[in-house]
Amino acid sequence: MINTKNWNLILEKLYNKYGENPDVFIMYRLTSEKLILDDYIIEYLISLTNVQKDALVNHNEKVVPHYSTCSTLVAYLLGLSAINPLPPHYYCSDCKRIEFIDYDEKADSCLYDYEPCRKCNCGNTMKIDGFNIPFELYAPYDLKIKEKGVVPLKYSDYSEELKRKFLNFPFLKSSQICHLLESSTGVMNDDINFTDEFFKKRILNGNFISRSNKINEFYNDVIKKVKPTNYNEFLKIIEFGHSIDAWKNNIEYVIEIENVKLSDIPVTKEDLYNLLYNRMINCLDNEYNTVEHKAINIALKASKGYYFKNDMDSYTKEFLLNIGFDEWFISYLSKIIYLPSKAMSVIEFKYILLLTWYDIYYKEEFKKVS
Numbered sequence: 001m002i003n004t005k006n007w008n009l010i011l012e013k014l015y016n017k018y019g020e021n022p023d024v025f026i027m028y029r030l031t032s033e034k035l036i037l038d039d040y041i042i043e044y045l046i047s048l049t050n051v052q053k054d055a056l057v058n059h060n061e062k063v064v065p066h067y068s069t070c071s072t073l074v075a076y077l078l079g080l081s082a083i084n085p086l087p088p089h090y091y092c093s094d095c096k097r098i099e100f101i102d103y104d105e106k107a108d109s110c111l112y113d114y115e116p117c118r119k120c121n122c123g124n125t126m127k128i129d130g131f132n133i134p135f136e137l138y139a140p141y142d143l144k145i146k147e148k149g150v151v152p153l154k155y156s157d158y159s160e161e162l163k164r165k166f167l168n169f170p171f172l173k174s175s176q177i178c179h180l181l182e183s184s185t186g187v188m189n190d191d192i193n194f195t196d197e198f199f200k201k202r203i204l205n206g207n208f209i210s211r212s213n214k215i216n217e218f219y220n221d222v223i224k225k226v227k228p229t230n231y232n233e234f235l236k237i238i239e240f241g242h243s244i245d246a247w248k249n250n251i252e253y254v255i256e257i258e259n260v261k262l263s264d265i266p267v268t269k270e271d272l273y274n275l276l277y278n279r280m281i282n283c284l285d286n287e288y289n290t291v292e293h294k295a296i297n298i299a300l301k302a303s304k305g306y307y308f309k310n311d312m313d314s315y316t317k318e319f320l321l322n323i324g325f326d327e328w329f330i331s332y333l334s335k336i337i338y339l340p341s342k343a344m345s346v347i348e349f350k351y352i353l354l355l356t357w358y359d360i361y362y363k364e365e366f367k368k369v370s
Helices: 004-018 024-036 040-061 072-077 160-166 169-185 196-206 213-226 232-241 247-257 269-283 288-303 304-311 315-321 327-335 342-361 365-368
Strands: 089-092 098-100 117-119 123-127
Touching: 004 024, 004 040, 004 072, 024 315, 040 072, 089 365, 169 342, 169 365, 196 342, 213 232, 213 247, 232 247, 247 327, 269 304, 269 327, 288 304, 288 315, 304 327, 315 327, 342 365
Parallel strands: none
Antiparallel strands: 089 098, 089 123, 117 123
């Protein structure tokens, strides 16, 4: 449990963002995290915010926390993560009105496929946010920070080893470049509109900038086969790049043979959990806790390669068939060795869009810092 001082700090951040009477769904999410996160973890998250401030003020560097941290609403409210884990929604910073985007039907949608703004009833502009990252899969908290010890409070005290443990090391360079571009262009990352058709077409055709040529080759090979039509499908391609045997020798053949759309395929453990949970809750009369437990159990086993190593048992196969999944879906889960966390893929997705946007519209500034 979280002590009163830390909980009040988190509530203050929540009220600043969503008002003093937040939507019931948001409060449910936050109180669910409260039951799981203890004070040790909260102090750890707060210490990382101090590391971020130190890196920015004293070293002019912008650092990104480890992707597991980015999955919590608490980390987002503290300013530690730029990834809002709530489902896609519009919110008004003035009157604090919030409108979720058809959550039941669009549980696996990408917020950048929607208009970035909407007119609020109060006359001001509502902005879009939310990547729909559930927290249930992190019940035994994923970071294992108690085994690693307390992190330093100053960025300068970090060794390369500690950066790899506590910071999202592969994206440190991308994060720093985007920070420098904010300073040199005056355009803040969060103010950029990615819905421009020219820009979107370029991304979906495979003409973008990412962190390595090798991963670029993989992304472009998949793009040629599936021809993504929106950002949600492009994000799935990035998720395939972080997985092990979800694409290769697996779904790549299913797409060619079966009538399966890319949007039908869960490629992260969170998306798999959401899909299973929504299907179960609509098909079964079981209580919420029973459905949630089953969805978590199957999602975690599949994402860690359990069904690949041990074969899927007949009970689970029959259960999935009974709630409407096809044979190809069962075969897909049985071949997976590893599914990534959604936050990890979302971070790379955002940096691909940001770096490509700056390269197009501020080429000279981009060349100077890249």
